[in-house]
Amino acid sequence: MKTSAFIKFILVTLITLILIAYFDLPIIVMIVTAFKQRADIFTPVPKWIFTPTIKNFVDIFVGTTTMAEGTLAIQNSLFFVTTSTVIAMFIGSLAAYGFSRFKFFGREDLIFFVLAQRFMPGIVIVLPMFVLYSSVGLRGTALGLILLYINSALPFVIWMMRSFFDEIPREIDEAARLDGHSWFTIFIKFVLPVARNGFLATFLFSFIFTWGEFLFALILTTPESWTMPIAIVNSRVSSEILWGQIAAYGVISIIPVFIIAIALQKYLVRGMTLGAVK
């Protein structure tokens, strides 16, 4: 019995290490590169020991190089993503609550219709919007992108929040109604606080997805409204590839996401499958 436990321990450790190495080593390489000086990057043999520097980060923000738009892109991303996620959360939760608590004709079809939106190829939506935005002058504006981001977050928010609301016993609402509260009060004061964790998880997942969005931003933004992903892609055009700064960009863009991921462990599966698997 002792030996089999030992073998098991070795086996588990081995597999765990291999998996972590496989999935996290590339990220570690990126982080390491972000702290390397130019000379340490351009070596034929990967250098693991070097003097770290934060010059790459400084360059992005202070703008001593061609990547002067860095600060702006970060600002844009934060603004677009936060605004659209907050609004989508509000609108989406409200709709999810309606779906969860009321039975009405055609409800199931409507819910399915909402889900179908999630799987619509982005290119089908963005090309017509490109034409429309061009004609009404919304192309390159914050408003145009935020509206589209709200829309693309909505199906996810509605499905996630509905699955959380469905878990809250209906009797809570009924009791509050008998106590004499209005529907809106019940939603805000009685139901949302109970779904607090789910709300937070949905918010953060929604944030992550919008944060990494590329296609819409690529087609609909102008340099003034570039988001982080677009700024990163466009930095490649310059004559010399600034690996260090790109890596620093990458590190900055994954920081919020990593914090969120660690905070969200419990909801990981649910967020990734729209609540289909808990």
Add this chain to the structure above:
Amino acid sequence: MVKVVLENVGKVFKGSKKAKETVAVKGFTAEFPSNKVVGILGPSGCGKTTTLRAIAGLDPPSEGKIYFEDKDVTYLPPIERDAALLFQFAVVYDNMTVFDNLAFPLMVKNINKEEINKRVKETAEFLGLSDILKKRAKGLPASINQKIALGRAIIRKPKVLLLDEPLSSLDPESRLYLRRELKKVIRSMDTTVVYVTHDQSEAMTLCDKIAVMNEGKVHQYDTPENIYLNPATTFVAWFIGEPGMNLIDCSMEASEGKYYIKIDGVSDVSFEVSKWSHALKESDKIVLGIRPEFITITKTYKKNSIAGKCLVIESFGSFALLDILTNCSPNNIIKVKTPLSDDLPKVDGDVYLTFPPAYIRLFDKKSGELRVVMTE
């Protein structure tokens, strides 16, 4: 045919950030004789299932030893114990047919097809499952599911059969039939049965001996009759019976060389206990226990009776359950169970309760242990 011996078995669940460390079972020592049915009875969370799982080998105990006959099995995996376990909610493998369900324990042992066929047929016949062997085991009624699970347990002729509330999730009708089925199985097999339940009627009906547990401790391990008549602790007294014993605070007084028990708060009622005074002397406080069905109730005063007022009458056709308000402590309501007659008191009417001494049990208040069985 093995006896199961538990030696000082204890189980502690390690604490984590959220949950504190909990002691589920402590110092469980008992011998479960072979070919007998032993019950482990207690309220939910008392440690009975933990004990059963330790015997099955699913979670080894954190201390103590478990023997099957003379073999120490404390840390053996379930496969090597030859014990079968039936869960509260019948487990059927619902992606398989009933036949495959029954065959599963044999199939995993690589027994040849003919032998499997033969034994599945036998078992199905025995339990009355022959007609549905080819059906998929999904969506069958709970009672059939439990039969299938029972079939899976007995098909490999285990030495020890462990039952974890197998009947409690069934409706009364199927419970009756499955209980008979169980008895049939138990009688036809050479097996030691451990039956875990929170339902005292199941335990009293099925078991040769019962271990009553609460909060991880065994309070009494005895025959059903003794548990009902002479509960070893106040917990057993309260827990067994529907409703359980009335427990009333008393004190002992000496007068003219004789010893008497007096009920606190009631001045004129006393019982002579000189015969047992030595057993009671160490206790500063005594609890008198008496079952509701043994109390005599009258509308007129009788000597040595407790006066009270009838608060509630719950009538059940052939008998009634009365809540009588008295001056007794700690709980001033005494429950009385009496046959229905035209002579029943009215609600709010005055009544008098007489305790026949032969049915009085005296407990130590502090430890809760039984001290005296008053027999005349």
Add this chain to the structure above:
Amino acid sequence: MAKLVVENVTKKYGPALTLEKISFTAEEGQITVLLSPPNGGKTGICKIVAGLDEVDSGKVYLGDRDITDLEPKERRVSMMFQKLALYPNMNVFENIASPLKALHLPPSEVINQVEAIANKMKISHTLYRKPGTLSGGERQRVALSRALVKNNADLYILDEPLTNLDAKIRASMRAEFKILQKEINQTMLYATPDPIEALALADKLIVLDKGKIIQQGTPEYIYRNPINKFVATFVGYYPINLIEGSIIEKGEKIILQTNLFEIEISKLRDSVKDHINSKVTLGLRPELLNVVKKEPKVQESLDLFYIKGEVFEFEIRGSDTVVYVKINDQIIRVLESKITKYDIGIKVWLQFNLKDIYLFDAESGLLIR
């Protein structure tokens, strides 16, 4: 406090359940108990009266007000839910205070009222804890307090308030509840699936099945005169035993013939005279049967019957024993108010009295006597 009148209420709840023409009255200051097996329609009625579900047709009056189409908060009713529906994010105080806050009472008033009810229900010590940390019994009391704190209510609806409790605690809560009801003296509508609870608590009992009212009356009356086989089986400590048979006339005698036994029931001539030569169902209450182990000599009196059978199974319940006696493949339940053990398969005699038998029409199921 007001009288509740439900008039011809009809409501379809999906394929499994439709409330059909429900009419009843809950008198002022009484407990009216709705009793039905699970999914029999009692929760639907509670919700309709509370205003959580709408009627398809029919009217609901409370006192002299027609409340059929009012919002729940306009009805002056209070309800306790089977699942308790405590607000998990609020502490006990906030839970109980919720109905008062909706009335926009001044804070000092809210505090006074909440503390008063908490004292009465013995939960003062839990006021600042979250419901999740309370025991089952305490949670029950909090829910009850929240329902009772609304003292402007005309009607208190309690939907299976004890169902989720442990059997041991349920029995003691039952008595406590009865005492409480006497004290507050309000109109109450109480739903339960448990006939024992219903018999113990009801001033008026309404028996429902599959969305229809089967019988209403006092508990004693319904117990003694069940209108049909369903009520006889359902309302009682144990289900009644039903035996198929027919009534025939042999010369002067009237005989009840079943495939288990034949008994003479000439004395019941008056009540059964319309049913001679027709099929009937005999009902025997388990608590009115006895098991005799020794063979009886001759029939001691004409009204006492002995039927031979064998013990199929028995079951000890508290201080009672349920004996299952098998006669010609039919199993008859007998409740004995003592603990007795039986050997399976031994011969016994079932003893019962002529005056204790029920007869139902086999087809319609209605009580003959």
Add this chain to the structure above:
Amino acid sequence: MPGKSRLFLFFSLAPAFAFILFFGIYPFLFACFYSVRSFYFGLNVDNVFTAMSNYHNSVIDPLFQYSMFVTFVFVIVSVGLQLLIGVGAAILFSVIKTKAFKYIQVFLSLPLMMPPVVTGFLWWYLFNTDLGIVNYYLSYFGIMPRNVNLLATPITALASIIYADVWMWTPFIMIVTYAAIQSIPNDVMEAAIVDGAKDRHLIRKIILPRIKTALLVVLLIRVIDAFRTYDLVYVLTGGGPGTSTQVASLEIYNTAFLKWFLGQSFAQALMLTAILILVGNILIYLLRRGV
């Protein structure tokens, strides 16, 4: 439903549906309408009804045909590998009964939390001939000469994309599958163990039949997302070398923004949508049948 409740229901759903109607339905109808016209954006070409010719021209266009082929290869190989590795690892961790997975799952989830563009760049860097550690270590261990540019030949470029995609999405399948296995009632696993089942019986007879549904959901999500893949390919190879890794989304983008022929790009986008709907429905059908 009483008036106030009806009103609340309306106001709860209205904003969300206003969005979905405008940003979901309008573009779709717009695309349908112009997919049958010779619609060039900003170019001086007559915008006239051309019936199905946009569709017809797309179908016979070897570039579009090839892009669909590449997309299918990508979806099948990539999702197939992800399933194999992901499910395998999840089962392994479940069977050896270790809590380790719970603790490392957050580290495993990092790749799929990263913005896809960053992932693309990261792998572009790692596959770089001169600086990337992939080439360095592969040649260090003698598997491949140092100076091979993996992203420069059609086969290795596609393989590199697939490799990056597998890296990114395998954790998703692993984590979901593991959760699905954990949600199998303990009773069932324990009953099987007490019945004497060995690991292979547990996997074949208990675990696999019970995670089928979850696997199908995962497959549905993955397949549809893989069909739409855009960003990773855009950054990693840009469709090259030549057009060898030009997946459908990229091809449609090029039709729109290189040729400015929006009419045809709509037709292509709608055909991609049709394929998605078809594949999605097949999977949903399997799901509903409760395989």
